[in-house]
Amino acid sequence: MAVDVLLGLQWGDEGKGKIVDVLSAGYDLIARFQGGPNAGHTLEFDGKKFVLNTIPSGIFFNNTMNLIGNGVVIDPITLKRELDKLKDAGHDLLTKKNLVIAKKAHLILPTHQLLDAASEKKMGEGKIGSTLKGIGPTYMDKTGRNGLRIGDILSPEFKGQYQKLVNKHTSMLQALYGEVPDFGEREAAFFEAVDLIKQFPLVDSEHYVNGFIKQGKKILAEGAQGTMLDIDFGSYPFVTSSNTTTAGACTGLGIAPQQIGDVIGIFKAYCTRVGGGPFPTELENETGEELRRIGHEFGATTGRPRRTGWIDLPALKYAIMLNGATQLVMTKADVLSGFDKIYACTHYKYNGEIIDYMPYDICNTKAEPVYQEIEGWHEDLTGITAVDQIPQKLANYISYLEKELGVPVKYLSVGPDRVQTLTLH
């Protein structure tokens, strides 16, 4: 099977960018298949740190190509900013020729972001907690069959098509929210960025990816967000607007399901969530603050503090089932060093019953976690380089999780740097 998939099993920010970077050298193509600049994927190596929003995390290897797939929504302004930053750091992707973009990927317009902000403002307390990057409104235009796609920027009609969609958005803004904020500056930046995008190869991602498959090359599909933010299976409506699960890799790139090989599911040794919505194991106390402080749990895209809590096994099992995960990666184990006891939620108390699954009504009825207490470890993990240096109590935690989850933890991450990664099996 030619295509492996790496995706998040929790609520995002599991460390996907870091691990895709670690695995990139073993693949010919890294392909983002959904989401947009709501994602922030952090990579660290050689004392340098990069945060990628739209660009796949395989760009730092010379023999690996990178594709922004048709399932992604692209904000040209953010993409240009990413490209400019990389260029300033000595990675000019135009010269490196290692990035191609799907013509069928949809465009985020400045007015999509205004609609996102207006919608959140109107919802008040009950808001989704969107990153305000225009993701929801852009996917709405895609499924509503009004959207503009990357391929459209090559058409002489593009400015007219753009204006038509903007007119629709401004009349919606006026009617629903009573105002249309000025977006002149962003519009100018949008067209400047579109000119840069035109210089990259714009491809039919389905043919591009299947061409790699025919040649026997290896592909890694890079997910964004996490399973619990999936539009169908996440804690709706507190979700993002795309399929973040394995199935999304098929529609987001144009590949058949039988091409999927390994599904690498990634999770933190604990749990975080940013934005609104249910989070059964959330710790709104000093322990939660400790996790946030030690784990630097602040959004890579928005800088917002992330909500923190213990690991949630019913949610993880659900995610493993939905994705067909064949291998697991546990990240941020180092953050738990120093806790005498750690806890794993095994069940929920829900409506007076003990259940071991995510209930449909989780947004309205509280699911209270039932915990298994686990001995913590005190050793600093950040310098360990071999499996035999793993403290026994951490090894016990990993074995416990493997037994509960039924899937092997293949990689263990003990720090943000590329080299702080161990292969366990």
Ligand code: GDP
């Ligand atoms: P992504 O969205 O899944 O790519 O994850 P983010 O980049 O948003 O968030 C993960 C954060 O944790 C980043 O700041 C990473 O540099 C950092 N990180 C990744 N793995 C580890 C780890 O094993 N230990 C520690 N301490 N930090 C990590």
Ligand code: IMO
């Ligand atoms: P990565 O790829 C964590 C969350 C937002 C909000 C909800 C909807 O870095 O893991 P949206 O902007 O999509 O309308 O927001 O989803 N969210 C993320 N949380 N990591 C992400 O991406 C996220 N992308 C969106 O906080 O709750």
Ligand code: MG
């Ligand atoms: Mg992130």
